Amino acid sequence: MGKKRLHAIMIGFCYQGHVIPFTNLAIKLASSGCVVTFVHPEFVHHMLAKADGVNVAEADPFIRARQSGLDIRYTTISDGFPPDFDRIINYKQHWEAIFLDFPSRVDELIGNIINSDDEAFEHFLVADTSYSLPATIAHKYNMLNVSFWTQPALVFILYYHLDLLRERGYFPVQGDEENVVIDVIPGIEAIKIKTKDLTSNFHDWDETSITRRIMVEAFEKVKQADFILINTVDELEHEWVSAMNQKQPTYAIGPVNFSKLDVPKSLWSKTDCAEWLDSKPRGSVLYVSFGSLAQSNQQLAEEIANGILLSGVHFVWVIRDGADMLPDGFANESKERGVIVSWCNQNEVLSNPVIGGFLTHCGWNSILESICCGVPMICYPFFADQPTNRKLVVDDWKVGINLCDGTSVDRKEVAEKIKELIGSETSNSLRGEMKRMSSVVHKALDEDGSTHTNFHRFLEDLWAKAATGATHTHG
Incomplete structure (x- = not known):
């Protein structure tokens, strides 16, 4: 009998910020010779199938992957609700x-x-760290358990030490102690992270909160994982990846969003922004894109829209389903200077040299893509990991600025920050730092770079452990 083939069974999470890197990890594994069965929640599959602005059947990376000869099998799983069930409004019931x-x-x-x-496979489970289910299921089926974290290593190590933070009184965060510096976690002593920079779960006092319960449970269970993959770059977060490696085998394999099978330009150009972008001066266009939850904030949308008008800059604004959130007359008043689209390929837009800045909610995918493309950011985080991501971008890496200093957004301040980002002395400084950081990331992505090396070291270690039949040695 010949050598078994590795078969990754991948259980995807249901939010877009998780789906995108998970999809690219599947392609990366398949490109390395693994068989992959990718499991998508049914409602995500239906949502993608009816997306506007792109032919999903053509753009589906798995279709292109199979056309390239990769063995990727695709199936869906029900979360117990019909596809049209509103999982945002009913998030407690859903979770x-x-x-x-x-x-x-x-x-x-x-x-x-x-x-x-019916083939000789060595199965292993790859699941999002946010699930608590992998430990039990991997043990039941004698599978190696690979946990994939789609956010920064800094956020991972903070969650990993929840018990220590609770013991020292940092979790949950006291309302009047937003500026307390946390210095008790191994590996993050050198960074001045304050309680205000912690993820939204750290500010949740309700022990029965479903999101808090899920995260606490997930990070207890992840301690039983055989391997941890993090969608980050070792050079950007070396201290934290190294500190985690002292606990469990941990590999920085990001950014995984850059794939040879990315969406062809012929598809994203159907959004009509490609030709428009190419007609604008270098560095003159602001790219605006927030997550789906942020788009539902009417007041925020109006203040940003009016701030863009006041700034006088060119812009591309991605609003998937919420163009009606914009002020009356905005589209007409701004049509000479901007384009509003429901979808675009973000990597392609950010890589266009006319893009001078990115107004973002600080999702980790967006930050990595912005760094790869060398575009400085204006940051306005909402929840989850976004406040911590903002801290990295603005305070530590100095490749972005805050949208506002308070909790509310004012159109005049929006205009000032946009002008500060595009065409000022501050802009020059940010671009210098961003150019340096972008170079670091691109070197990591080279054939002999850290990302490539770490990924192949993971596969070698996975094979070695599979050969011994040893699983679940942590916890």
Whole structure:
């Protein structure tokens, strides 16, 4: 009998910030010779299938991957609700189901996949760290357990030490202690992170909160993972990756969003912004894109829209479903200077030399893409990991500025910050730092760079551990 083939069963998370890197990790594994079964939540599949502005059947990276000869199998799994169930409005009900009922669905699906395989496979489970289910299921089916974290290593190590932070009184954060410096976690002594910079879960006092329960449980269970993959660059977060490596085998393999099978320019140009961009001066255009939750904030949308008008800059604004959130007359008043689109390929837009800045909610994917493309940022975080991401961008790496100093957004301040980012002395300083950081990331992505080396070291270690039959040595 020949050598077994590695078969990755991948359980994707349901938010876009997780789906994109998870998809690219699947392609990366398949490109390295693994068989991949990618499991998507049914409602995410339906959402992508009806997306506006792009032919999903053409743009689907898995279709292109299979056309390139990669062995990627695709299936869906129900989260217990119909596709049109509003999971944002009913997030508590949705997450209760994910926490309590979803693991049994995953268990059944994985059992069926393994039992139906008629080839000699060494199965391993790759699941988002935000799930608590992998430890139990991997143990049941004697699979190696690979946890994939789609956010910064800094956020991972903070969550990993929740018990220590609770013991020292940092979790949950006291409302009047926003500026307390945290200096008790191994590996982050050199960074002055304050309680205000912690993720939104650290500010949640409700111990019965479903989001808090899920995160606490997930980071207890991740301590049983055989391997941890983080979508970051070792050179950007070396101290924290190194500190985690002292606990469990941890590999910085990011940014995984840059794939040879990325969406062809012929597809994203259907949004009509490519030709428009190419007609503008270098560094003169502001790119604006927020996450889906941020887009539902009417007042924010109006203040940013009016701030853009006051600034007088050219812009591309991605609003997937919320163009009606903009002030009356904005589209007409700004049509000579801007383009509003429902979808675009963000990497392609950011890599265009006419883009001079990125107004962002500080999602980790967006930050990595902005760095790769050398575009400085204006940061306005909302929740989850975004406040911590902002701290990295503005305070530590100095490749961005804050949108506002308070909690509310004012159109005049928006205009001032846009003008500061595009065409000022501050802009020159930011661009210098961004150019240096972008160079570091691109070197990491080279064939002999840290990202490539770490990924192949992970595969070698995975094979070695699979050969011994040893699993679940942590916890």
